[in-house]
Amino acid sequence: MTEASPYLGRAPEAVDMDAARKTLDAGKLKGVPVAVKDIIVTADGRTSTAASKILEPFKSPYDATVVTRLKEAGAIIDGKTNLDEFAMGSSTETSALGTTVNPWDPERVPGGSSGGSAAAVAGRSVPVALGTDTGGSVRQPAAFCGVVGLKPTYGRVSRYGLIAMASSLDQAGTLTTTVADAATVLGVLSGDDSLDATSVDYPVPDYRKALTGDVKGLTVGLPKEYFDSAEDGLQPEVKQAVEAAADDLRSAGATVREASLPHTKYAVAAYYIVMPAEASSNLARYDGIRFGDSVERDPDWRGTLEDVYLQTRGRGFGDEVKRRIMLGTYALSSGYHEAYYKKAMQVRTLIARDFERAFKDVDVLLTPTTPTTAFKVGEKADDPLAMYLNDIFTVTANLAGLPAISVPGGFDGQGLPIGIQLMGPHWGEETVLRTAHAYEQRHDWHARRPE
């Protein structure tokens, strides 16, 4: 295993971090360096690899809409960050470029798939990074690295220029050191985009105005299914941190009550059918014909069209990507489609309905982001199912298309960061940010940095 820097490049401009901090505190992005997960394409001459060998030579002729919007706001695209190959992973270990380590403990993973972005922000190499979140890929690494990770409502931010994994679940998100910075960047990224038919024309408020510092009048729900299942392997210190967060929010003026999301236990199973099905279809475009790696780049190579596909894809994709393509192809194939894909999409409906029902009684849901703090490099690398179960508290927001944030919630006995998750109804970013901010202001955890 090789160890990769969270960064894949850095702009030559000297960046004044103190000045960037002042600009961000004023709610602006002019001159602020931003690192971009390398699954978001940039037309700046850097490669856009998705951390895959199959895209190693690929340079995009266009910028993703999120990159365009950052540039228009004056931000500097400072570098591309490492990730699990095609964002498929929860540890950044599946990257073809080598793994990235956790800045709090180099023996541990930074989480994934936006592990490079989270590690770069946690290590204060850059104040803001973009990630993408299909099943927790912004929030889980934010939790593992002790930073703020925001996944907006599906459709809030354009997906144009995000190299697609699962199109009905993918969403761009932010990694920052504070909730206020997340609000600032979200305001810049949000809005309808004619280049992404799934982006939604919904008013973009001034998200920073939502950060009132209190939660008076809000009702916070604790979904019991996120706490009472022994098989989730919920670390006691993580559970205690969420309970302490509930107490904090109560003393900040919120009403806290129990909530119920009865289909939670089926979420990972439904997700690991829906996501691979969409991924197997999306990744069909890497065929060795139009761009990226190809056996045809060797002038002496001979074979048929099908040989180009088989051999290029066979050598270009890593194990986890192949696994998900296989799983998705199986679930979509004749004879299994009804039993797997349709069934998973029906369970998805039931999960979304659970949330609709819960949000009739509460404004925001409070949960752990992950069952445990960061695990060790290699610990789950050979056990795909154990790795998938790490997504248990985050996949639900993607299946239902909801906004969710992970904020620093203290440290465990080993000094590793704990993440607290807050989820809101569709377009409920203001409530999610307001609650997260009020909680953040009661501690200094977000200001601590790894040695």
Next chain:
Amino acid sequence: MEIDKQTTRAVARLARLGLSDEVLVAHQAQLSTILGYVQQLNKVDTDGVPPMAQATGQVNDLAEDEILNEHQDTLPVDSPALEGTSIKVKGVFRD
């Protein structure tokens, strides 16, 4: 749940993944484990529940069929089989 080797090979072919025998066997075992876990979905009563493919209820965002994209000249440049502005692919039955 046991997925046999023949099915695994058929799925790899459908997915256009050229896998060695050794890799195929590894995938066979992993597919079996993951699909075994997924079987729990059968415990959920989904009679009459509509399948959900879109999370925000959006339907048919229509637009005029116009050529807007400015990337026509740059997009195929990275192809390994470029001839002029076209891509020449290998034969289906022979190279």
